[in-house]
Amino acid sequence: MPHTPYYLIDKSKLLRNMEKIAYVREHSGAKALLALKCFATWSVFDFMSDYMDGTTSSSLHEVKLGRKKFGKETHAYSVAYADSEIDEVIENADKIIFNSISQLNRFADAASGIVRGLRLNPQVSSSSFDLADPARPFSRLGEWDVTKVEAVMDRISGFMIHNNCENADFDLFDKMLGDIETKFGTLLSRVEWVSLGGGIHFTGDNYPLDKFCARLKAFSEKYGVQVYLEPGEASITKSTTLEVTVLDTLFNGKNLAIVDSSIEAHMLDLLIYRETAKVEPNTGDHTYMICGKSCLAGDVFGEFNFENEIRVGDRVSIQDAAGYTMVKKNWFNGVGMPSIVIKELDGSERVVREFTFDDYVSSLS
Numbered sequence: 586m587p588h589t590p591y592y593l594i595d596k597s598k599l600l601r602n603m604e605k606i607a608y609v610r611e612h613s614g615a616k617a618l619l620a621l622k623c624f625a626t627w628s629v630f631d632f633m634s635d636y637m638d639g640t641t642s643s644s645l646h647e648v649k650l651g652r653k654k655f656g657k658e659t660h661a662y663s664v665a666y667a668d669s670e671i672d673e674v675i676e677n678a679d680k681i682i683f684n685s686i687s688q689l690n691r692f693a694d695a696a697s698g699i700v701r702g703l704r705l706n707p708q709v710s711s712s713s714f715d716l717a718d719p720a721r722p723f724s725r726l727g728e729w730d731v732t733k734v735e736a737v738m739d740r741i742s743g744f745m746i747h748n749n750c751e752n753a754d755f756d757l758f759d760k761m762l763g764d765i766e767t768k769f770g771t772l773l774s775r776v777e778w779v780s781l782g783g784g785i786h787f788t789g790d791n792y793p794l795d796k797f798c799a800r801l802k803a804f805s806e807k808y809g810v811q812v813y814l815e816p817g818e819a820s821i822t823k824s825t826t827l828e829v830t831v832l833d834t835l836f837n838g839k840n841l842a843i844v845d846s847s848i849e850a851h852m853l854d855l856l857i858y859r860e861t862a863k864v865e866p867n868t869g870d871h872t873y874m875i876c877g878k879s880c881l882a883g884d885v886f887g888e889f890n891f892e893n894e895i896r897v898g899d900r901v902s903i904q905d906a907a908g909y910t911m912v913k914k915n916w917f918n919g920v921g922m923p924s925i926v927i928k929e930l931d932g933s934e935r936v937v938r939e940f941t942f943d944d945y946v947s948s949l950s
């Protein structure tokens with residue numbers, strides 16, 4: 586049994602998402618690229634690459650990782666490229682998507698030999714968090730002025746539009762795609778490919794997959810474009826837990842249990858978006874606040890119900906710990922970094938990475 590804390594990626598759970606992605610590819614004609622910003626744990630890329638078409642990226646490092654570890658089709662995107670990195674980005678990509686017309690123009694010569702696209706911002710989004718809303722006022726994420734985009738159509742053959750965010754509502758997706766068509770229809774029929782980005786929770790329970798496929802297919806046929814999807818969260822949702830052990834218990838008006846992990850170091854997004862972690866089944870008469878071991882006063886995973894009293898040494902599994910989690914882990918407080926363990930389809934568990942004091946030391950100088 587590996588030492589806690591560790592992230593446990595369960596391939597049989599991952600497979601459920603992969604099969605839905607494969608279904609959508611087959612029935613809609615869309616291609617699916619894993620968004621590495623969400624999940625970049627490359628030990629399972631061999632497994633995932635049987636079900637997906639490649640990767641998309643947000644930086645030079647990610648595009649290199651995608652090419653090296655996932656293979657297949659590799660898209661490069663970044664909010665802004667530096668002069669010093671553009672050549673290496675292009676060397677490692679099949680397509681490059683620029684965030685702005687000025688970057689497209691700046692790197693016109695450097696990128697003349699590669700398929701180029703531009704990010705469009707339809708100024709509508711499904712996000713309920715201003716922080717994560719690509720269409721927020723004064724957003725820097727993509728171009729929205731049709732006249733300006735028309736002037737550079739000779740330089741690009743595709744668009745990327747990412748405006749969904751944790752969107753599990755097909756009707757809302759459908760409506761927003763309609764808004765995109767109204768706004769950018771004339772441009773869409775002049776390109777060969779359109780990426781609709783990520784943020785669509787189509788691998789979730791009860792998502793109307795057939796309606797989704799039909800909508801994508803109709804869009805693709807109407808404009809004569811190859812559609813791409815960039816699922817991050819949808820690829821890995823509910824596949825991974827963070828396994829932790831209780832180190833201490835206290836009663837301070839509430840029952841507290843301190844575990845060998847930290848929300849700030851190991852599940853940072855929960856803190857950023859002020860959400861609580863998930864523990865299942867979350868039933869029983871014993872309520873505990875599960876707390877991290879960093880010095881941050883608010884290092885709290887959440888309050889959960891348990892069947893039994895919690896004791897030092899008990900194991901707790903924090904659910905849904907893959908997306909925007911392992912890619913954001915950090916060395917705050919020098920808290921021991923969770924190992925990475927893969928549960929194979931036959932149920933066996935394999936430790937693929939352990940982190941040591943030397944890793945902590947080499948993260949700084």
Ligand SMILES: Cc1ncc(COP(=O)(O)O)c(C=O)c1O
Pocket residue numbers: 620622623747749750751782783784785815816817818819
């Ligand atoms: C351009 C782009 N593509 C894909 C994604 C992946 O989104 P998600 O993980 O919500 O599917 C994001 C997330 O921010 C993104 O910005």
